[in-house]
Amino acid sequence: MTVQAPPVRPESRSDAGVPGNSRTIPRHGRLTPYLFLAPFAVLFIGFVLVPAIFGLWVSLHDYNYLLPGQPWVGLQNYLDLFTPGSRDSGDFWHSMLATGIFTVLSVPFLIVCPLGVALLLNRAFRGRSFFRAVFFAPYVLGVSVVGLLFRFLLDPNIGLVNSYLGHAIPWTTDVPWAWVSLVAMTVWWTLGFNAIIYLAGLQEISPELYEAAEVDGASRWDQFRNVTLPGLRPVVAFVTTVTLLASANMFGQAFLVTKGAPANETRTAIMYIASTGLGSNRQGMAAAMSYILAIILIGISALNLRLSRRREAS
Amino acid sequence: MSSDLSRRRFLALTGSAGAAAALAACGGTSTPPNTAPVGGNGGASYSGPAVTIQFWNGWTGSDGATAQKMVDQFNKDNPNVQVKMSVFQWTDFFQKLPAAVQSGNGPDVGAMHIDDLPTQVAQGVIVPLDDVASALSLKDSDYAPAVWNGGTYQGKRYGIPIDVHNLGLFYNKTVMEANGLDPEKPPTTKDEYMTALDTLKSKGIQGTWVSPFQFTGGFMFESLLWQFGGDVFSSDNASATWNADPGVQALTWMVDLVKNGYSPKNVGQDADYISLKNGKNVFNWQGIWQVNEATTLKNFEIGTAPLPVIGSTGGVWGNSHQFVLPKKTTTDADKSNASRFFINWFTQHSADWAKSAKVPAKTSQAQSADFKAIAGLSSFAADVQFTHFPPSVAGIGDALTELYTGVQNAVLLKAEPAAALGAAADKANKILASNKKKYGA
Structure with missing residues (x-):
């Protein structure tokens, strides 16, 4: 100014x-915009930027904050993770694979199912508010509640689900069943959140567009494809990014329901990082793992945003 | 259960923990004063001014309620020393305690497991308390050797034994009787065990559910390993030995229970114990800490007995709670004397503590008439002579985790016992080597 x-x-x-x-x-005044930004900036710098830089520093040491010395190891933690046969590389990449499997399996469901629910909840019918609340309700539960609930529902031998099915399906102790369980419970648990975002997006689409389409003789499917989907494009991009990151950070479900069974096959990257850094007090190695995970996630998110932008442009 | 960790205190704590971490990063070698507080008469009595001391532990179950009752009694008897007890989940406990100690906000007294002591000593979280042991004239002859020796590390005493909690045989008397087995004669040998299982199998009951998880499949394997004459680690604790012959025999026996239909496949977390309470399972190798709950069931009568001897000798997994003194950044002689006095008082009242389903650490108390009168516990006391404890080595828990993964691999029929144990031992050996480098020999 x-x-x-x-x-x-x-x-x-x-x-x-x-x-x-x-x-x-x-x-x-000159400072006004910065003053408005200050509260967020303080939080961002204090809780994101500084820890991130400090984490990088930590990852270059054999770090245990309780021991008197923190020996400098340079890039050794990273090199170890890429050296087959080292203490951590096998387990770490196995846990990254587990995270990858979970993400690939869960994200499509978490993008499509909430959209379907949102479309239904966007129509006018009696009791709509009630059903909106019902679908959102699981999301307010803590992961410990959901985890314990599903652990007993899905127990292979004494669980309710198998009791109804009449088969001893190993929902929590063998793959691929454990993945089915983890994905299904995550969809049930978090579907409401994405559905609410979609619902907000749907309400942003002007009703006139639908009227015009109807006048032009468009069927319901045509309307969905040519009005609803294009109108939701930015929302879909947002939901996809957020869901990808949330799935890649999955921790509580596997920690409680499968405990990594069978033999760490469902131990996710975050579970392994947490046990390395907080359980074994090897913060240096845990920080190095976190950085590798973060870099991969940044790459995937960037790719996702780029793809959706290209779609928008076309 | 009381938790006096207010929000403000929590913020102060976590904030200062962060600050401590940051400082440690800059300073590199900064450590709080390492001296044990001046102990006065080691806690035989307390005559100083009124003080309040903090006592932290991880007793989230019925043991927490028992401990709180004892603390209340102590506070009533000793108006000059008020104890405030805070209970955490054990996993949280070992994240919070070191951070709190580092920042000078640690408690005055703590309790932890015997195998946690070395790690916490190496990390500078707890201080020696030899003076307490001598003031209380505690002697090794008063205790089972493993309990007594487990409280020491590198020649100094860091733990005052409180109890022993070990594995035992829980059995469903009601189901046994209904299927023609004598509920007063639980199996004690391999032959008796298999005969009973065969009887149950013929009636369509899978009589001994084998858990693939640490609780309690992992403990069951360790017990069997000792019964077959093996050990978990070499005598210098430099390498894992569970993959030798005795280990393979032990795990093969466990896995065969699953393969031959004495146990269902894919037993879930805690399902072995829940099914015992449901009357679906009959014999469960379970921890003493479940006695209080198991003996109060209405539909089924649950008995407890020493573990059957499957191998050539007795062998039982166990652990022990011990009092510790966290390091303080400032020395307050009154508080440190009061802390020792509290430990002294609690130890003398461990007959009350036994009511939370533990065996008192002192042999004389474990053999007292009072203790024997508590239903369901005496069989565990009888097994203390065969009980093995995790070794006193810093970071040993990381290596044991690999063992539990290996056992799980085999019990879930994902790998042959020998292969599963071998792979787990390879990983554990790497961990032991790097721990040795990290914590010193």
Whole structure:
């Protein structure tokens, strides 16, 4: 914001230099925008930026904050993770694979199912608010509640589900069943959140577009494809990114329901990082693992945003 | 259960933990004062001014309620020393305690397991308390040797034994009787065990569910390993030995229970114990800490007995709670004396503590008439002579985790016992080597 009026605008020239009587007078001080940003900036710097940089520093040490010395190891933690046969590489990449499997299996369901639910909940019918609340309700439960619930529902020998099925399906102790369980419970648990976002997006689409489409003789399917989906595109991009990151950070479900069984096949990357850093107090190695996971996630998110932008452009 | 960790205190704690971590990062070698507080008479009595001391532990079950009752009694008897007890989940406990100690906000007294002591000593979280042991004139002859020796590390005493909690045989008397087995004669040998299982199998009951998880399949394997004459680690604790012959025999026996239909496949977390309470399972190798609950069931009568001897000798997994003194950044002689006095008092009242389903650490108390009168516990006391404890080595828990994964691999029929144990031992050996480097020999 400049204080001086631009000289090329004759109508404002007469006002120039007369304080309190000009359209060009600053409406706020120079610092105002920064002051508005300050609370977030403080939190961001304090809880994201500084820890992230400190984490990088930690990852270059054999770090245990309780021991007197933190020996500098340079890139050794990273090298170890890429050296087959080292203490961590096998387990770490196995846990990354588990995270990858879970993400690939869960994200499509978490994008499509909530959309279906949102479309249904967007129609006018009696008791709509009630059903909106019902679908959102599981999301307010903590992971410990959901985990314990599903552990007993899905127990292979004494669980309710197998009791109804009449088969001893190993829902929590063998793959692929454990993946089915983890994905299904995650969809049940978090579907409401994505559905609410979709619902907000649906309500943003102008009803006139649907009317116009109807006048043109578009079927319901045509309307969905040519009005609803394009209207939701930015929302879908957002939901996809958020869901990808949430799935890649899965921890509580596997920690409680399968405990990594069978033999760590469902131990996710975050579970392994947590047990390395907080259980074994090897913060240096855990930080290195976190950085590798973070870099991969940044790459995937960037790719996802780029793809959706290209789709938008076309 | 009381938890006096207010939000403000929590914020102060976590904040200072972060600050401590940051400081440690900058300073590199900064450590709080390492001296044990001046112990006065080691806690035989307390005559100083009124103080309040903090006592942290991980007793989230019925043991927490029992401990709180004892603390209340102590506070009533000793108005000059008020104890405030905070209970955490054990996993949280071992994240919070070191951080709190580092930042000078640690408690005055703590309790932890015997195998946690070395790690916490190496990390500078707890201080020696030899003076307490001598003031209380505690002697090795008063205790089972493993319990007594487990409280020491590198020649110094860091733990005052409180109890022993070990594995035992829980059996469903009601189901036994209904199927023609004598509920007063639980199996004690391999032959008796298999005969009973065969009888049950013929009636369509899978009589001994084998858990693939640490609780309690992992403990069952360790017990069997000792019964077959093996051990978990070499005598210098430098390498895992569970993959030798005795281990393979032990795990093969466990896995065969599953393969031959004495146990269902894919037993879930805690399902072995829940099914015992449901009357679907009959014999469960379970921890003493479940006695209080198991003996109060209405539909089924649950008995407890020493573990049957499957191998050539007795062998039982066990652990022990021990009092510890966390390191303080400032020395407050009154508080440190009061802390020792509290430990002294609690130890003398461990007959009350036994009511939370534990065997008192002192042999004399474990053999007292009072203790024997508590239903369901005496068989565990009888097994203390065969009980083995995790070794006193810093970071040993990381290596044991690999063992439990290996056992799970085999019990879920994912790998042959020998292969599963071998792979687990390879990993554990790497961990032992890197721990040795990290914590020193």
